[in-house]
Amino acid sequence: MGAPNPDAVIAALRTVLPGKQGNIALHEPWFIGKEWEYVKDCLDTGWVSSNGKYVDRFEVQLAEYTGARHAIAVVNGTAALHVCLKLAGVQPGEEVVIPALTFIATANAVSYCGATPHFADSANATLGLDPAKLSDYLGDTAEVRGGTCVNRKTGATIRAAVPMHTFGHPMEIENLLEVAARFKLVVIEDAAESLGSFYKDSHTGIFGRVSALSFNGNKVVTTGGGGAVLTNDDALAKYARHLTTTARLPHKWSFVHDEVGYNYRLPNINAALGCAQLEQLPEFVRRKRELAAAYRSAFSGVRGVRFFTEPPHARSNYWLNALVLDAAVSDRRDQLLDTLNAQGIMARPVWTLMHRLPMYQSCPRMPLDTAEDLERRLINIPSSPFLAAGKQ
């Protein structure tokens, strides 16, 4: 293998993206269903805010599609993660295991609880948290005392683990559940990127005690801004609704709140958009998988770079397609990014790893060799569903 020739990479991309003029974004929303109809219904009836039938309907659709017993719609994925951590009982001063390779929201949500992220390494095959490495590391670093996992170095309780399904690719959730059970960690799935992705036969987000979805503008379906909490636990679902509506006790008129709550419920107008989008989700995923297959084929002969494909246990939504540069040529990454962007093909590296950011530099972490290696080598490329087969 040699260095990836930017011209060869662009040529491969152009075979997949024929006829596209102008800039090609990483991920754009697509409104070809009943979006107008439902949003107009909101405006016509005056029900645009948090009470409204589209919120209920969106939650039912989400539960049906994912197989989760409950879905609670919230303002965005970050809020969903924050609520998940509160539901998991994360307390100030505790630690929460999260991958170093993730979007900032995972770490920030831990901070909002007054807790500390504890960074874990990634697996090459999934881009997600590596359960085997976590098991070894916790064996060395932590111990279970009285049913609670304690970090022997910091003395803090390690309350939970938040695996994230990177770019939509399901991580090894069953292996992680086994490790978490052994170390008494609550599992919260960060499924912000993996709506439409399945681990074996089950949708991502139904393995953890609670999990978080996102419907930001760049996600597989969008509500403008939005997110959801999934859970199979009736009591947690009820508590999630309470926490996200300012913890107000039901009463015909009085305003009594029994704890510090949040104003996190999704407005009805955003849910209306979401209802229409969810109706199209299977088709969006089909097209995104078609696009991924085309990329895979196009890059099969390109030197120095490979197209990242779903792990064997998974059926991925291919939310954000990724190229992996050969290790030997990772120093060409920025040059390649420059060339692609200059040609109007939006491309970017993965997020800066969390432990490099100033506010998270001093957080506890395991050796992050794989995450650091992936950070140098990953490039995301255009992934909108309408790019499949050049159709728009």
Place this chain on the structure above:
Amino acid sequence: MGAPNPDAVIAALRTVLPGKQGNIALHEPWFIGKEWEYVKDCLDTGWVSSNGKYVDRFEVQLAEYTGARHAIAVVNGTAALHVCLKLAGVQPGEEVVIPALTFIATANAVSYCGATPHFADSANATLGLDPAKLSDYLGDTAEVRGGTCVNRKTGATIRAAVPMHTFGHPMEIENLLEVAARFKLVVIEDAAESLGSFYKDSHTGIFGRVSALSFNGNKVVTTGGGGAVLTNDDALAKYARHLTTTARLPHKWSFVHDEVGYNYRLPNINAALGCAQLEQLPEFVRRKRELAAAYRSAFSGVRGVRFFTEPPHARSNYWLNALVLDAAVSDRRDQLLDTLNAQGIMARPVWTLMHRLPMYQSCPRMPLDTAEDLERRLINIPSSPFLAAGKQ
């Protein structure tokens, strides 16, 4: 004066609300402008999320209308308050003066900063924080040391004061600014209810260093859910934009964040709604003031109850109209509320005072005689702008 006769109260309400059938809500949104045009434009262009021209336009319209130099649109009023407190430099362990008579968001936003609300009494004439009482109380309780206000009892820094313009009625902001200057408190205006309300000739929300607006579904204009931060300070405005967009540093592709930030920006589709609503704000306020004038006249002859009118220094939006029961008959409040609601006229008491809620019971507070008196006597009545002159 005697007890308010529920029949007389209902008769007075009916003279103002002729011909309305079915339940009359406290406050409903009204979409009679370009809402659909702008929202459809969002859907047609695919720009529904946080980057989009309607967010920029909404902020310009807000700044122009209020006279603030900068407006930063966020997901809701609670988020706006949270950001304001961060901008004011509120640190964990500090105290923030807020009225006991307010909506829960004011207190919760203080909690989100790890700070403690310190409850202040209200003024009868404005329903807002009483600057004279605050001055006397701080004189007894606090002292300025090295340019910082310190609570002598708790030893904590009192960093800021958050006056709230209750039901849209401007509180005595100039007097408060004087007290705050003397005690070195940063002033943050909670203007969530007072868009369209003026203190003397200036819009509420431009007196504090920063202030918070809300566009919840029940507000004078709505974006479904939404809020904004107002400030005249260029550096704070820039920082507000940074904090509300995950504190990400500008870069052509890399994701580097320099502190714990928030996912608080308003989606474009909600801003589109807001642009259309703001175009109608002067007309909405005109109609709401017309409705208030009609109530005032209708209640002038009703025993045991008076209609709350704007203080002399103010031109209020009359966001939420209020009746005040005579003190002698405040024990009839719930009976009156029952009767009104049974008749399909939505009515409710003011929020339970903050210091009665379990999570805020042990917070520091001054004597709250006026707030406690008002709590027993206030009743909110229907206030939608289309109710004016019975037009819908």
